Amino acid sequence: ESYGYDSCGYLKAQSAGRHRISEETERYAGGHRLKQAGNTQYDYDAAGRMVSRTKHRDGYRPETERFRWDSRDQLTGYCSAQGEQWEYRHDASGRRTEKRCDRKKIRFTYLWDGDSIAEIREYRDDKLYSVRHLVFNGFELISQQFSRVRQPHPSVAPLWVTRTNHAVSDLTGRPLMLFNSEGKTVWRPGQTSLWGLAL
DSSP states (O other), X not given: OEEEEOTTSOEEEEEETTEEEOTTOEEEETTTEEEEETTEEEEEOTTSOEEEEEEOOTTSOOEEEEEEEOTTSOEEEEEOTTXXXXXXXXXXXXXXXXXXXXXXXXXXXXXXXXXXXXXXXXXXXXXXXXXXXXXXXXXXXXXXXXXXXXXXXXXXXXXXXXXXXXXXXXXXXXXXXXXETTSOEEEOOOOBOTTOOBO
């Protein structure tokens, strides 16, 4: 990997293997805010929070995502480029307790154990669809259990299917892989560079 910077110390070029971003594709505005990176443009409010992200592609209309924040800098709303509206709620400690999309009739609720997420529930059409339990050692994920309801036909009683996976993490607590009870790898993150560039 290699990186290039301008006279102000801003990142302006990076390469990782066959992936390269040419120079002068990243521009910054006042307050050291990234204004443009490649074909993506960013806009901020007076508090420095990103309120929109627009991607430009040749032959296509610009695709804009919008973000809404509260006075505590917590994300309270998101609108995708396709017009999907998501709403977010938090508790008094700033932890997310719910996100929902009324258009898709999907809702997620979050249960916490201190600063670690302990359970995520997914509801579809106001019916419980899946439950994910997570076990942490500090901030390091140890294992997770995922349960999902299966009902191939309305005349058949719902059946809950559960699987348990265990995690291997690096020194920072970032999961490197998940494997099942038989030791088979079931998930690996995509390989990225130091700055998140997909390899």
